[in-house]
Amino acid sequence: MSDLSDLYQQAVLDHNRTPRNFRRLPDPDGTAEGYNPLCGDLINVDVKMDGDVIREIGFEGGGCAISKASASMMTEVVKGMTRDEAREFFDSFRTAVTEGIDFFEAIDKLGKLAALTGVSEFPARVKCAVLAWHTLRAALDGNKATVTTE
Amino acid sequence: MAGPAKIEVPEGLGKPLDERSVQKLREDFPILKQLVHGKPLVYLDNAATSQKPRQVIDAIADYYESYNSNVHRGLHALSEQATQAYEGARGIVRSFLNADEDREIIFVKGTTEGINLVASSYGRAHLQQGDEIIISEMEHHSNIVPWQILCEEKGAVLKVVPFNDDGELLLDEYERMLGPRTKLVSMTYISNALGTVNPVKSIIEIAHERGVPVLIDGAQAVPHRPVDVQDLDCDFFVFSSHKVFGPTGMGILYGKAEILDSMPPYQGGGDMIRSVTFEKTTYNDLPYKFEAGTPNVAGAIGLGSALEYVSRIGMNNIEEYEKSLLSYATEAVSSIEGVRIIGTASQKAGVLSFLLDQVHAHDVGTVLDTEGVAIRTGHHCAQPVMKHYGIAATARASLAFYNTRADIDALVKGLDKVIEVFTL
Numbered sequence: 368m369s370d371l372s373d374l375y376q377q378a379v380l381d382h383n384r385t386p387r388n389f390r391r392l393p394d395p396d397g398t399a400e401g402y403n404p405l406c407g408d409l410i411n412v413d414v415k416m417d418g419d420v421i422r423e424i425g426f427e428g429g430g431c432a433i434s435k436a437s438a439s440m441m442t443e444v445v446k447g448m449t450r451d452e453a454r455e456f457f458d459s460f461r462t463a464v465t466e467g468i469d470f471f472e473a474i475d476k477l478g479k480l481a482a483l484t485g486v487s488e489f490p491a492r493v494k495c496a497v498l499a500w501h502t503l504r505a506a507l508d509g510n511k512a513t514v515t516t517e
Numbered sequence: 518m519a520g521p522a523k524i525e526v527p528e529g530l531g532k533p534l535d536e537r538s539v540q541k542l543r544e545d546f547p548i549l550k551q552l553v554h555g556k557p558l559v560y561l562d563n564a565a566t567s568q569k570p571r572q573v574i575d576a577i578a579d580y581y582e583s584y585n586s587n588v589h590r591g592l593h594a595l596s597e598q599a600t601q602a603y604e605g606a607r608g609i610v611r612s613f614l615n616a617d618e619d620r621e622i623i624f625v626k627g628t629t630e631g632i633n634l635v636a637s638s639y640g641r642a643h644l645q646q647g648d649e650i651i652i653s654e655m656e657h658h659s660n661i662v663p664w665q666i667l668c669e670e671k672g673a674v675l676k677v678v679p680f681n682d683d684g685e686l687l688l689d690e691y692e693r694m695l696g697p698r699t700k701l702v703s704m705t706y707i708s709n710a711l712g713t714v715n716p717v718k719s720i721i722e723i724a725h726e727r728g729v730p731v732l733i734d735g736a737q738a739v740p741h742r743p744v745d746v747q748d749l750d751c752d753f754f755v756f757s758s759h760k761v762f763g764p765t766g767m768g769i770l771y772g773k774a775e776i777l778d779s780m781p782p783y784q785g786g787g788d789m790i791r792s793v794t795f796e797k798t799t800y801n802d803l804p805y806k807f808e809a810g811t812p813n814v815a816g817a818i819g820l821g822s823a824l825e826y827v828s829r830i831g832m833n834n835i836e837e838y839e840k841s842l843l844s845y846a847t848e849a850v851s852s853i854e855g856v857r858i859i860g861t862a863s864q865k866a867g868v869l870s871f872l873l874d875q876v877h878a879h880d881v882g883t884v885l886d887t888e889g890v891a892i893r894t895g896h897h898c899a900q901p902v903m904k905h906y907g908i909a910a911t912a913r914a915s916l917a918f919y920n921t922r923a924d925i926d927a928l929v930k931g932l933d934k935v936i937e938v939f940t941l
């Protein structure tokens with residue numbers, strides 16, 4: 368078990384307290400709802416596209432600090448990415464939070480999302496970290512049904 | 518060996534519990550001695566499942582080591598011994614619940630299966646289109662979903678008794694709901710999410726005045742207080758072994774003999790029949806009619822041992838001790854700034870559900886875990902309760918008789934840590 372401060376880093380707590388892009392977008396090009404049945408948390412992600420590029424993104428809902436911080440940071444990093452780039456980023460992020468990653472490598476690959484890789488030491492919380500990402504992918508795919516972490 | 522059907526109370530036990538005698542009892546629970554994340558385990562998740570004393574673990578091991586065999590079948594010595602122990606456990610349960618006869622005690626998998634059995638057998642036989650079943654807003658999902666399935670199948674109506682913001686059932690509404698079409702009332706004794714102790718005796722009396730039978734979900738009652746099914750006069754009573762210091766995969770459905778007798782079988786198979794031909798099969802008598810297939814023999818023996826164990830301590834002593842521990846916990850936790858207690862009924866047992874301002878229950882749970890404190894966070898399989906309060910989850914500390922004030926102090930210290938982490 369690693370230290371708690373690895374999980375609740377300053378950046379995580381900050382994004383939890385003042386989440387970025389915390390709003391619904393009018394007329395989104397893609398939208399999806401994500402649900403974590405374990406905690407009953409619900410999140411909405413809306414995207415506005417410019418061709419294949421994510422021009423704007425907003426989220427609302429979420430619950431615990433991990434899910435909220437992950438969603439908030441996500442909205443910052445994926446803005447300007449193409450669909451494929453966002454999907455690829457999610458894959459690396461998911462691998463990092465499930466399997467663990469060297470912190471410096473994480474900073475290199477994931478930027479500010481590295482702050483969340485401490486989650487890999489807390490298996491019960493991995494789903495909280497990836498909820499927003501699953502929801503984003505569904506929004507990009509034009510998938511209407513609610514996605515769940517199960 | 519076959520358990521005695523009467524529970525004997527040895528000298529020196531059965532006295533009121535205090536911190537010292539509880540310390541001594543804790544030594545019976547091997548699991549409580551460990552460190553979690555380097556800190557002594559503080560187990561406050563008893564409403565989810567309870568820990569097992571050495572006596573229960575030994576009884577199960579003894580069965581597998583010395584007389585494992587099938588019951589009601591072989592003529593050989595081991596089968597005889599296993600059957601005696603299995604039926605002995607039935608006798609212990611009967612005595613524990615003060616049921617009238619052994620055949621009113623049906624071994625099932627747990628509370629969930631007990632309710633499903635009644636819904637499936639009693640419900641299918643007695644319900645018609647337009648009939649009504651009454652439950653409450655504070656039920657565990659296992660006392661909601663089986664009735665929804667049944668009502669859907671039958672075109673029947675599920676009515677729900679609401680509770681007030683303290684978590685107390687609105688009995689006036691309940692009385693109004695009972696009507697000529699009401700076929701069954703199914704209610705929890707104690708809410709696993711709120712800790713409310715419902716006035717089940719009145720609930721049963723009111724239903725009986727109108728000739729309506731009542732099922733009581735006793736999952737959260739049996740570990741915390743004495744239960745006398747004849748005094749309650751309930752028609753069905755269900756509970757799970759694992760919540761009362763026994764093994765998982767075992768539970769009890771009590772039913773009044775005449776009602777059980779009138780019910781069709783639940784599952785078909787071995788043991789539940791008297792004779793089988795392709796033309797006509799006749800069913801066995803109670804309780805075997807409802808126990809198809811090789812049963813959970815070790816589970817029954819373990820449950821019997823667990824009930825003997827708590828009976829030696831005395832359920833009334835456990836009730837008294839926990840009452841004082843719960844009020845200590847309530848006071849300590851509510852004095853933390855930013856805490857809101859969910860469930861403030863005047864009669865409560867075992868459960869302290871709460872919210873911490875600005876901090877999600879899951880974050881509370883994770884921080885407490887790193888302090889060695891195990892609680893449950895989430896909706897506690899009672900989503901309608903969460904909806905009542907407009908929340909997604911609570912943090913829930915739940916007690917057993919082996920908890921001490923030191924456990925509560927550790928919880929409070931852990932909550933201070935949560936606040937420290939989240940107000941940095």
Ligand SMILES: Cc1ncc(COP(=O)(O)O)c(C=O)c1O
Nearest residue numbers: 627628629657659709736737757
């Ligand atoms: C009040 C109540 N009813 C029913 C159940 C279901 O019990 P089991 O899962 O053992 O069948 C529980 C367990 O959480 C409970 O607390």
